[in-house]
Each structure stands twice: as structure tokens, then as C-alpha cells.
Amino acid sequence: MVSPRPRAGRWSAPQRTGFDCELTRFGSDFDSAHVLSHTMGQIETSTADLASVDVHALGARIRALRSQRGLTQGELAGKSLSTGYVSRIESGGRRPTMKVLIELAGRLGTTTDQLLHGIESSAYDEIRLGLDYAEIALESGDAGEAESHARQALAGAEASHLASFVERGAYLLGRALEARGAYDDAITRFEQVVATSTGLPRLEAGIALSRCLRDSGDLSLAIEAGEQVEAAIADTPLATTDEAVQLSVTIASAYAERGDLSRATRRCTAAIATAEALSSPRARAAAYWNASVVESTKGRTTAAAPLAARALALLSEGRDERNLARLRLQVGRLLLQADPPEVVTAIDHATRAREDLVHTSASAVDLAFCDVTLAQAHLLTGDHAAARELAERCLEQAPAEAALPRVEATIVLGQVAASEGDVDAARASYQSAAQLLSAVGADRSAAQVWYELAELLEEVHDYDGARTAFRSAAAATGLAARRQRVTTAVLSR
Incomplete structure (x- = not known):
């Protein structure tokens, strides 16, 4: 965002x-x-x-x-x-x-x-200043302070019928709520701006709305909301802006998570072409970043890493610290998937990402993914104490909505226990992870975690749990058994 x-x-x-x-x-x-x-x-x-x-x-x-x-x-x-x-x-x-x-x-x-x-001008300036303070607090990483300023300024703007300030206040309040992980409330605010505004404010709110719906697991609605805003700007100059590219790749990422990789790839390819035409580092970085995500989702880490590196170089030319930090985190996660994993470089990227995200308006979900990525990296180095500490911090600080990082952190705790020979504790952690993962929507990210969890359950001889996990992985990708249809056909002969 x-x-x-x-x-x-x-x-x-x-x-x-x-x-x-x-x-x-x-x-x-x-x-x-x-x-x-x-x-x-x-x-x-x-x-x-x-x-x-x-x-x-x-x-x-x-x-x-x-x-x-x-x-x-x-x-x-x-x-x-x-x-x-x-x-x-x-x-x-x-x-x-x-x-x-x-x-x-x-x-x-x-x-x-x-x-x-x-x-009067004094009251007008007070509202405007409150909104400025909210934006400054957001960019400084203080979501609570941002929410307080945004709520107060928004109330004043609504009482005075200042439409432009109401619009900006609702948007900033939505961003503050998103940063705190309160997705339902943030979505309500972004929907308000999309419904009542036009032009760039509507486009920016549309990006945020689609992103929040995606991150909260409502992928179909994330796509629908994004494409409605996209259609509204299709024949306007806004269609060739950085924000239009960002909206397109946000929609593409929702398609990718839903498993429609073909459509996601086509969107990202078109977005890269538009971004290159814009010659904007930020827009081009967003396109390369999401293209990297799609390649990674397909399991093509070799193709994903150069795209992510390109996006990283482009963002380094600008001042978008929040997205730069998020991209550093993504690069770190990709490096852990490489064969062999580039653990030292991954730790460097994830560490820098977390340090930078703390001082921006990043959400608690971003920070949770930083912690669990570092935990996974330290597990690979054999530093079980650091892995356990980071995984526990993720579980303590991640909001309930951050289901996937919480699942990954619980799995890390199980892997630590297994590495130390405590099979019972490992099995208990894996079973807890399975319970958490059951609440996650069906998408490719969930399917990948289910598959990995199934293999880990097999290692601790929980074969029933492993079978269930394999079935959940298949279901998350949209596969379903057709046994009843086959049985009926056989019996009819």
C-alpha cells in the first residue's frame, strides 16, 4: 500500500x-x-x-x-x-x-x-493539522497515534461537512486500522472512501481495499473490489499512473493466491509493460515484485529471485521505505527456498526488513512474517534458541488475523522440539499448527503449508494427521475426490 x-x-x-x-x-x-x-x-x-x-x-x-x-x-x-x-x-x-x-x-x-x-480558519487548520499528524504517525510506524489523530480529525471534518477532509480522514483511519491488523474495520473505512470519492482518492482507497480483503483471506471479493475501481478509471488519465499499476498487481496477487496463476501472470506481464512505459521506479518495482510472487507461487524460485532483486534495486532508487522493507522480506523468504538455501543473506534481508518496518506504517502481519522468517532461517543454521525465541515472539505479537505466520511459527516450534529429540512436543506443535491452519481459507499458500505439515507429521509417526494434512493440501488447491461418481458407474454395469 x-x-x-x-x-x-x-x-x-x-x-x-x-x-x-x-x-x-x-x-x-x-x-x-x-x-x-x-x-x-x-x-x-x-x-x-x-x-x-x-x-x-x-x-x-x-x-x-x-x-x-x-x-x-x-x-x-x-x-x-x-x-x-x-x-x-x-x-x-x-x-x-x-x-x-x-x-x-x-x-x-x-x-x-x-x-x-x-x-473559521482556526478550526479548519486544526482539522487539517490533525490529518497531517495522523499521516506522519503512520509513516513513523505509530499506528495507535495515527488512529487517535485520524479519528479526532475525522469527527471534526464530519461535523463541519468538509467532504475532502472526511475523505482523507476515513482513508488515513483505514490505514491505521490496517496497520494494527483490524482488517474488518479498515475494510469498512476503505469501502466508505471508494463509494463516496472519485479520482485519485478513490483509486488509492481501492488499492487499500483490495489489499485488505486479500490479506484477510477474502480473495474473490478482493478481486471484485479491485476490478470495479479499475473499470471506473479505465478511460481516464489515471489508468496510466503508478497507482493504476499498483492496483493491477494487487489484483494479480489475489488471483495468484486463489490459484489462477495464468490470469495473474497475464496481469503482471501487462503491468510490467505499463510500468516500463511510465519509467517510474516505484511502479516498475511493484510490477516486478508481484511478478516475482507469481513465479514463486509456481515453485519457480530461480525465476522469482531475479525479479525480486530487480524490484529491490528499483525501490532503492526511491523513498518508499515500507514497500522496500516488505520486498527485502520477500527476497529473504525466496532465498530460504533456494537449493541450497542462502541462509546468511536471507537473515540479512529479513533483519533489515524488520528494522525498517518498525519505523513505518507496516502492519502487525508484516512484522509477524519477519519474525517467523528469521526463526526459519536460524533453525536452518542450527541455532535452536534463536529460532524458538523468534517463533514465540511471533505468536505473542501477531494478531489473530495473521493465521499463516502463526501457523509457520508453531511449526518452527515443532521442528525445534523434533531436532532436540522431543517427539511428543513436536507432535503436539504440529497438531496445534493443523488446528490453526484449518481456519485459513483455501488458497495455494495454505496448500503449501498443509503439504509441508503433512511431511513433518509423518516424521513424528502421526500418520493419521499426515493423511488429513495431505487431503487438506489437495482441498486447498481445489481438488476433490470423485469416488462416488466412479462407484455409481461400476454398480450400474
């Missing part, structure tokens, strides 16, 4: 080149100059807001205040404006100039901020 871009209408500090440096020339008149500078800044900011404000909302506020004051359109127009001009402003058919807006505010006994935003 990507950091929010500055949106249309989002406040930015006015650029005043040369003006402020002139203040030193006034000497004792500095205070007067400072007041003048502040006033000029307010005017510039209000002018920028006027250019971006919804003219229909502005007209509605002017009409409502005029009615409250008991004024006719002619009385509001005064001598300097025509009644028809005021009528067009109130209907949203005309955007007033800043000079006209100041006149109207004076006759209505209010401020330009009240007309532009529906609230």
Missing part, C-alpha cells in the same frame, strides 16, 4: 519569494511589517482556497447566511454588484473574485473563511 499523495484542494504554504526578506529593512517598524506579512499570507491562502472550493457549496453557504440575516439578493448585492450576479453565485453558476467575496462576507457579518469552509 502507498503513501497518500497531496490531493487537490489540500492546503500548502503559500510561496512568497522576496517578501519576507524585506522585513529587516523596516527596523523599528518590524511589528507592522509582520502584521502586513501575516495579512498577505492570509489573503494568498484564501485566494488559493477560493480557486479550489466547490462553487455550489460556496453558493449554498452564502444563500443560507443571507436568509438567516433576512436579506434579499438585491440588498446583499448593494451598489457595487448586480442582483443577477449574486443570484448566479448562490446557484453555483459563478465563482466570485476574492474582492467580491470579501464584500459579501462584510455584508453578511461573517468572514471569508466561514464562507469558504463553513468554519
Whole structure:
């Protein structure tokens, strides 16, 4: 998932080149100059807001205040404006100039901020600042602080009917909830933004929504939600942006996890072509990254590793620390699957990934996968103590929704016990892993873990458990027995 871009209408500090440096020339008149500078800044900011404000909302506020004051359109127009001009402003058919807006505010006994935003500038700035704080907290890895700021700012935005801030607040709150592993609540927020927004905010929320649905195991809905947003931007310039590529590869990853590797591969191939045309390191990295995931899912580690390395190099050119860390983790996991495993390099990548993820808005699921990957790597080196400690940390800190890393951590504990000769403890861990895995949806990732678990159960002579695990692996890939049909055919002869 990507950091929010500055949106249309989002406040930015006015650029005043040369003006402020002139203040030193006034000497004792500095205070007067400072007041003048502040006033000029307010005017510039209000002018920028006027250019971006919804003219229909502005007209509605002017009409409502005029009615409250008991004024006719002619009385509001005064001598300097025509009644028809005021009528067009109130209907949203005309955007007033800043000079006209100041006149109207004076006759209505209010401020330009009240007309532009529906609230005074101090309250408006407080909401905007709260959203900025939420975004900063997210990128710093403090999901709890981000959630607190986002909730407070969102409440203020909703009370003041500030649609753009409501949109941004719901998105940031969703990201904070996602980072905490609260997928159901995050999905609700992202659905809200997708349903009520347009353009880039809708696209960004669509990416997050599809990703959350995928990570929570609802693969079909992840694909459906992503493709609906994709269809909405198909004939717009947004279709050739980094975010469009990211949405496409998010959908592709859901197809891959569902087992439709052919469609996932076609999507990734198209995404790589689009990303190359964009010449954007971030977009190209996303495409290569997900292409690597698809190859890995097919069992083609040799083909997956170069794609992941390419994505890693591209992300290193930018500043997307969260995705860079996630990719380091993926590279580490791929290296553990190599023949022979490149354990030392894998540990380096996974360690760096965890260190970086702690300081970003990464989810608890990401951190759980870091811990279990490191546990698996240390198990291969024979460092059972480190493997056990990391696996236990994963189980303690991973949210309940992080089923797969919890399963993998439980399996590691079983492997540690088996390596130390405690067959009973190993069998108990493997059986616990099977119970946890039963709650995971049917996809190729689950099938792979079921298969590995079946082999481990055989090693500790739990043949019944192994048989069940092999059957679960087959079921997770969509295979089902046809014995009843064959038996019926035989009996009919």
C-alpha cells in the first residue's frame, strides 16, 4: 500500500519569494511589517482556497447566511454588484473574485473563511493539522497515534461537512486500522472512501481495499473490489499512473493466491509493460515484485529471485521505505527456498526488513512474517534458541488475523522440539499448527503449508494427521475426490 499523495484542494504554504526578506529593512517598524506579512499570507491562502472550493457549496453557504440575516439578493448585492450576479453565485453558476467575496462576507457579518469552509480558519487548520499528524504517525510506524489523530480529525471534518477532509480522514483511519491488523474495520473505512470519492482518492482507497480483503483471506471479493475501481478509471488519465499499476498487481496477487496463476501472470506481464512505459521506479518495482510472487507461487524460485532483486534495486532508487522493507522480506523468504538455501543473506534481508518496518506504517502481519522468517532461517543454521525465541515472539505479537505466520511459527516450534529429540512436543506443535491452519481459507499458500505439515507429521509417526494434512493440501488447491461418481458407474454395469 502507498503513501497518500497531496490531493487537490489540500492546503500548502503559500510561496512568497522576496517578501519576507524585506522585513529587516523596516527596523523599528518590524511589528507592522509582520502584521502586513501575516495579512498577505492570509489573503494568498484564501485566494488559493477560493480557486479550489466547490462553487455550489460556496453558493449554498452564502444563500443560507443571507436568509438567516433576512436579506434579499438585491440588498446583499448593494451598489457595487448586480442582483443577477449574486443570484448566479448562490446557484453555483459563478465563482466570485476574492474582492467580491470579501464584500459579501462584510455584508453578511461573517468572514471569508466561514464562507469558504463553513468554519473559521482556526478550526479548519486544526482539522487539517490533525490529518497531517495522523499521516506522519503512520509513516513513523505509530499506528495507535495515527488512529487517535485520524479519528479526532475525522469527527471534526464530519461535523463541519468538509467532504475532502472526511475523505482523507476515513482513508488515513483505514490505514491505521490496517496497520494494527483490524482488517474488518479498515475494510469498512476503505469501502466508505471508494463509494463516496472519485479520482485519485478513490483509486488509492481501492488499492487499500483490495489489499485488505486479500490479506484477510477474502480473495474473490478482493478481486471484485479491485476490478470495479479499475473499470471506473479505465478511460481516464489515471489508468496510466503508478497507482493504476499498483492496483493491477494487487489484483494479480489475489488471483495468484486463489490459484489462477495464468490470469495473474497475464496481469503482471501487462503491468510490467505499463510500468516500463511510465519509467517510474516505484511502479516498475511493484510490477516486478508481484511478478516475482507469481513465479514463486509456481515453485519457480530461480525465476522469482531475479525479479525480486530487480524490484529491490528499483525501490532503492526511491523513498518508499515500507514497500522496500516488505520486498527485502520477500527476497529473504525466496532465498530460504533456494537449493541450497542462502541462509546468511536471507537473515540479512529479513533483519533489515524488520528494522525498517518498525519505523513505518507496516502492519502487525508484516512484522509477524519477519519474525517467523528469521526463526526459519536460524533453525536452518542450527541455532535452536534463536529460532524458538523468534517463533514465540511471533505468536505473542501477531494478531489473530495473521493465521499463516502463526501457523509457520508453531511449526518452527515443532521442528525445534523434533531436532532436540522431543517427539511428543513436536507432535503436539504440529497438531496445534493443523488446528490453526484449518481456519485459513483455501488458497495455494495454505496448500503449501498443509503439504509441508503433512511431511513433518509423518516424521513424528502421526500418520493419521499426515493423511488429513495431505487431503487438506489437495482441498486447498481445489481438488476433490470423485469416488462416488466412479462407484455409481461400476454398480450400474
